[in-house]
Amino acid sequence: MNASQPPSPGRAADDLASYHPMSPAVQEDPYPIYRHLRAYEPVKYIADLNGYAVSRNVDVRAVLLNHALFSSDPLIQLAFGEGNPAPEAQYMIAADPPDHTRLRTLVNKAFSRRMLETQRPQIVRIVDALLDEAAERQAFDFVECIASPLPVNIIGQIMGIETSMRATFRRWSNNVTAGGNAGTLTDEQRAAIHADRDDFRQYFLERIAAVRRRPGDDLISALVAAEEGGDQLTADEVLALCVLLLIGGNETTTSLLSNALVALRDFPEQERLVRGNRALVPRLTEETLRHNSPIQVLFRRATSDTEIAGVRIPENSIVLPIFGSANRDEAVFERPDVLDVERPDLRHHVAFGWGIHMCVGRALALLEGELAINHLFDRFDRIEITQPEIHWCDAFYLRSPKELRVLCR
Numbered sequence: 373m374n375a376s377q378p379p380s381p382g383r384a385a386d387d388l389a390s391y392h393p394m395s396p397a398v399q400e401d402p403y404p405i406y407r408h409l410r411a412y413e414p415v416k417y418i419a420d421l422n423g424y425a426v427s428r429n430v431d432v433r434a435v436l437l438n439h440a441l442f443s444s445d446p447l448i449q450l451a452f453g454e455g456n457p458a459p460e461a462q463y464m465i466a467a468d469p470p471d472h473t474r475l476r477t478l479v480n481k482a483f484s485r486r487m488l489e490t491q492r493p494q495i496v497r498i499v500d501a502l503l504d505e506a507a508e509r510q511a512f513d514f515v516e517c518i519a520s521p522l523p524v525n526i527i528g529q530i531m532g533i534e535t536s537m538r539a540t541f542r543r544w545s546n547n548v549t550a551g552g553n554a555g556t557l558t559d560e561q562r563a564a565i566h567a568d569r570d571d572f573r574q575y576f577l578e579r580i581a582a583v584r585r586r587p588g589d590d591l592i593s594a595l596v597a598a599e600e601g602g603d604q605l606t607a608d609e610v611l612a613l614c615v616l617l618l619i620g621g622n623e624t625t626t627s628l629l630s631n632a633l634v635a636l637r638d639f640p641e642q643e644r645l646v647r648g649n650r651a652l653v654p655r656l657t658e659e660t661l662r663h664n665s666p667i668q669v670l671f672r673r674a675t676s677d678t679e680i681a682g683v684r685i686p687e688n689s690i691v692l693p694i695f696g697s698a699n700r701d702e703a704v705f706e707r708p709d710v711l712d713v714e715r716p717d718l719r720h721h722v723a724f725g726w727g728i729h730m731c732v733g734r735a736l737a738l739l740e741g742e743l744a745i746n747h748l749f750d751r752f753d754r755i756e757i758t759q760p761e762i763h764w765c766d767a768f769y770l771r772s773p774k775e776l777r778v779l780c781r
């Protein structure tokens with residue numbers, strides 16, 4: 373695509389040119405707008421955020437790789453605001469080296485492939501139990517019955533959290549992230565956020581103290597025990613990691629599972645292909661992540677004056693790498709709007725990020741996606757989305773259906 377091409381049909385040029393990550397038009401269907409940005413304004417200034425949105429794959433990767441020039445430090449304040457249960461702690465996702473290196477080294481020791489393998493039988497049981505319940509109903513909301521509880525129950529299991537607490541976690545997680553919408557909160561919402569934030573903090577500090585006295589084989593015990601050269605995580609650092617693992621992995625995986633069903637509805641020949649060759653299920657999971665990325669956009673801060681694609685970025689500006697656009701970039705992906713599990717260029721997607729902050733939960737998310745899709749295919753010959761229109765969730769950084777009414781046979 374080049375600058376002389378006309379804008380996509382179906383939307384007025386003005387509409388396409390007015391990208392804002394929080395606008396309803398972007399929430400409804402961001403992809404024509406991203407296409408327009410990549411072609412005409414690959415680095416777009418957004419005045420009220422004092423931010424520069426970066427939409428081409430090559431520039432998004434460059435931003436994610438250059439952590440010295442593009443710091444992650446604004447991430448937590450922008451995402452959690454007053455909902456932050458560990459305001460004193462350094463969050464790994466918002467840390468730059470050397471702090472990030474230290475935290476990531478310790479986390480990698482606890483959240484390892486071996487831990488995942490050990491937990492695999494329990495993970496399979498959780499997926500099975502949710503599908504058993506759903507199969508009895510046939511018609512249900514896929515988000516509420518499967519996509520949302522599945523990752524919460526699994527991370528709850530891995531962290532050693534009582535089953536009875538898992539619904540409470542969903543509420544706590546929602547309220548922690550709702551704290552990021554500071555400008556639009558009512559007094560009542562603010563009070564609920566503060567209460568849940570404080571309960572979240574207290575619950576985990578108590579758990580951390582308990583596993584210090586009596587360690588188990590769960591992830592919190594592993595984080596408390598992780599040690600490198602005599603260095604260990606403090607209680608507040610473990611708390612911040614619990615927040616990240618609970619929140620970072622839940623909405624994103626819910627989105628992956630729901631988006632997979634939407635993709636299969638829109639590309640039925642891909643469903644036939646994958647049902648006929650189950651070895652393609654892992655590729656379907658990754659291709660769904662590329663095609664409709666759960667995390668659409670995040671933040672960085674420019675640490676000094678710089679330039680991206682010829683546009684000057686002053687020191688301290690916010691930079692917004694648009695993952696959802698980088699993954700549809702026609703310069704990298706052939707027919708980027710088409711779901712194609714056999715595409716040769718799949719490895720260039722950035723749905724899990726790139727560089728030092730590349731997702732810690734990648735292997736777990738892929739396992740959850742594969743297990744869920746395989747078990748759905750095993751149980752149901754047909755999965756039909758029965759609602760006429762899909763409404764996408766309000767969180768601006770996330771692309772996930774609010775509900776997904778299905779009929780399964």
Ligand code: HEM
Binds near residue numbers: 464661
């Ligand atoms: C489909 C599901 C998922 C998607 C699309 C996803 C996406 C991402 C992305 C894009 C980043 C990079 C953030 C950045 O560069 O600023 C990231 C980092 C992270 N993710 Fe995920 N994630 C998923 C699942 C999970 C799960 C299951 C967990 C844990 C249970 C998790 C925990 C984390 C953590 C802790 C980080 C921070 C890593 C660091 O700063 O070094 N994620 N994820």
